[in-house]
Amino acid sequence: MMFHLRFVFIPLFIILQLSVIEFVNGGFSVNLIHKKPSASSLLLQNTPQSKTNAYLGHYLMELSFGTPPVKIYGIADTGSDLTWTQCVPCIDCYKQLNPLFDPTKSSTYSNISCQSDKCSHWLDTGVCSSQNQCNYTYAYASASVTRGVLAQDTVTFTSPSGNPISLPGIAFGCGHNDTGSFNDHEMGIIGLGGGPISLISQIGPSIGGTKFSQCLVPFHTDVSITSKISFGDGSEVIGDGVVSTTMVSKEDKTPYFVTLNGLSVGDKYLPFDSSSNTVAKGNMFLDSGTPPTILPNKLYEELVDEVKKSVALTPIVNDPELGNQLCYRTSTNVNAPIITAHFEGGDVKLNNVQTFITPKDGVFCLGFTNTSSDGGIYGNFAQSNYLIGFDLDKHTVSFKPVDCTNQQ
Ligand SMILES: *[C@@H]1O[C@H](CO)[C@@H](O)[C@H](O)[C@H]1NC(C)=O
Ligand SMILES: *[C@@H]1O[C@H](CO)[C@@H](O)[C@H](O)[C@H]1NC(C)=O
Ligand SMILES: *[C@@H]1O[C@H](CO)[C@@H](O)[C@H](O)[C@H]1NC(C)=O
Numbered sequence: 468m469m470f471h472l473r474f475v476f477i478p479l480f481i482i483l484q485l486s487v488i489e490f491v492n493g494g495f496s497v498n499l500i501h502k503k504p505s506a507s508s509l510l511l512q513n514t515p516q517s518k519t520n521a522y523l524g525h526y527l528m529e530l531s532f533g534t535p536p537v538k539i540y541g542i543a544d545t546g547s548d549l550t551w552t553q554c555v556p557c558i559d560c561y562k563q564l565n566p567l568f569d570p571t572k573s574s575t576y577s578n579i580s581c582q583s584d585k586c587s588h589w590l591d592t593g594v595c596s597s598q599n600q601c602n603y604t605y606a607y608a609s610a611s612v613t614r615g616v617l618a619q620d621t622v623t624f625t626s627p628s629g630n631p632i633s634l635p636g637i638a639f640g641c642g643h644n645d646t647g648s649f650n651d652h653e654m655g656i657i658g659l660g661g662g663p664i665s666l667i668s669q670i671g672p673s674i675g676g677t678k679f680s681q682c683l684v685p686f687h688t689d690v691s692i693t694s695k696i697s698f699g700d701g702s703e704v705i706g707d708g709v710v711s712t713t714m715v716s717k718e719d720k721t722p723y724f725v726t727l728n729g730l731s732v733g734d735k736y737l738p739f740d741s742s743s744n745t746v747a748k749g750n751m752f753l754d755s756g757t758p759p760t761i762l763p764n765k766l767y768e769e770l771v772d773e774v775k776k777s778v779a780l781t782p783i784v785n786d787p788e789l790g791n792q793l794c795y796r797t798s799t800n801v802n803a804p805i806i807t808a809h810f811e812g813g814d815v816k817l818n819n820v821q822t823f824i825t826p827k828d829g830v831f832c833l834g835f836t837n838t839s840s841d842g843g844i845y846g847n848f849a850q851s852n853y854l855i856g857f858d859l860d861k862h863t864v865s866f867k868p869v870d871c872t873n874q875q
């Protein structure tokens with residue numbers, strides 16, 4: 468897919484429902500409910516560039532648009548900026564179970580004109596309509612596309628304990644023509660990237676800081692277990708065991724770029740690029756929308772070789788469903804060494820729960836894959852069981868090992 472670079476990031480694939488549960492000094496936390504995707508959608512052989520259909524599962528976040536508020540369940544995605552939902556009138560939408568958002572029923576809804584700053588951000592991929600309305604097109608690497616009009620309305624984060632927080636004038640996309648690998652529970656995407664129009668950039672100034680932290684439950688977690696994502700003041704990742712790395716600023720403001728010096732499999736250190744003495748700053752970005760961690764071909768091969776050497780099982784070969792990925796036939800998770808991600812500024816240790824996933828019964832596969840590009844993506848399997856803080860004010864990403872299944 469050759470989209471504008473800014474848009475070439477995939478939505479994610481594990482279902483979490485988020486609802487606000489508490490407020491701390493203007494910041495607030497949201498519950499994450501993990502839903503297991505269907506086993507048949509768990510295969511990793513596609514690279515993001517070729518990804519077409521349901522991949523793994525999504526993390527759903529609950530919020531409401533409009534007055535009176537209408538609940539929206541959107542895929543939480545740190546790899547993109549635009550928050551959008553399917554809207555009436557639908558020109559060409561995918562099937563969704565809940566009713567579409569109807570702008571005419573919201574007293575606080577307004578269109579964004581082509582002269583608005585918010586619109587100028589999008590006009591490179593959209594057009595100004597004859598009604599002076601900001602039409603947008605937003606495409607993802609998964610080949611999903613949403614087209615519609617840029618609008619603004621009040622966004623409400625709903626609290627099970629009855630404490631709603633409402634923020635007026637949040638820009639979002641009213642999607643009228645949406646296609647792609649969405650299931651019927653997904654009403655759009657919540658853009659949590661670092662660009663000016665992302666949800667966190669828009670709400671940050673009202674909630675004590677442009678920062679948030681997420682805790683993703685590991686892939687195999689029972690669906691009844693919840694975890695949290697917190698926004699604004701109080702969401703800082705602090706205390707024992709925290710390591711922080713610098714967010715590397717690039718022209719593309721959306722992805723959270725960080726610098727990975729190398730990986731270790733047990734004690735065996737693998738530099739990010741063994742043919743060079745220096746490491747390119749910002750060679751990886753964190754994406755809650757990408758399940759596997761994606762590495763440049765050479766590093767990926769070195770990683771796979773090391774893992775093979777240290778696992779006393781025979782890799783599965785010739786299973787077309789599994790493709791090239793490294794998989795083992797075993798009823799319990801693979802007994803593999805810890806894989807350490809050596810970020811600039813600190814090490815993040817990953818155990819089997821974060822490095823192996825089971826795409827089908829009795830099979831465990833390494834949750835990493837390869838790309839021909841020079842940089843990689845730190846995916847959501849590897850992000851699980853870490854409280855990860857994204858502080859856009861301080862330009863840091865912080866990691867704290869936490870049992871995300873036990874956050875209540
Ligand atoms: C938004 O623009 C559409 C036309 O593009 C128009 O039909 C609708 O009435 C406008 N809504 C508001 C609230 O101005
Ligand atoms: C703008 O978007 C609206 C709604 O999606 C559509 O009806 C209209 O044709 C679009 N206008 C242009 C010029 O693309
Ligand atoms: C909907 O979007 C697709 C591309 O995603 C485009 O080919 C098609 O023409 C659009 N349909 C309408 C009615 O605008």
Ligand SMILES: *[C@@H]1O[C@H](CO)[C@@H](O)[C@H](O)[C@H]1NC(C)=O
Pocket residue numbers: 514764791837838839
């Ligand atoms: C990934 O590695 C395999 C060999 O292991 C290779 O055939 C494939 O082309 C690589 N994919 C990309 C996107 O480079």
